[in-house]
Amino acid sequence: MKIVDTLKSYKYVSLLKNPFFLVGLLFVIWIIFFDSSSLLEQRTINAEIEKIEDNKRYFEKEIEKDKKAIKGLKSGDATEKYARENYYMKRENEDVFIIEFDSLPAK
Incomplete structure (x- = not known):
């Protein structure tokens, strides 16, 4: 429970749960490393x-x-x-x- 409580105290955890942020992050990684x-x-x-x-x-x-x-x-x-x-x-x-x-x- 301590781990969950400490994760909730961070501001950016909710950002990592956001699907738009995750898709955008994957897009940026794809453009930097994998695109032709x-x-x-x-x-x-x-x-x-x-x-x-x-x-x-x-x-x-x-x-x-x-x-x-x-x-x-x-x-x-x-x-x-x-x-x-x-x-x-x-x-x-x-x-x-x-x-x-x-x-x-x-x-």
Whole structure:
């Protein structure tokens, strides 16, 4: 009997007996956790959107750098220099020596 008396003394016990409150509480729990567009799912989607936007900003910066490089390669001398450095192209009667360094540190 003491337990029943102590439960009656709390204000919120009558609220838990209210069917509208219980249905509303179940609805809120369903929306937060179980629905296909739940708040947890929305949080995951927003994190993914943020990551994709970061990638977009990175690639836009790379595009700008490439556009500047292309403008610089419009002249013949710059194109030749780029081809010789990156593709190891050579002129006629010329030898190209490629020197590679070991990536391991010396002991």
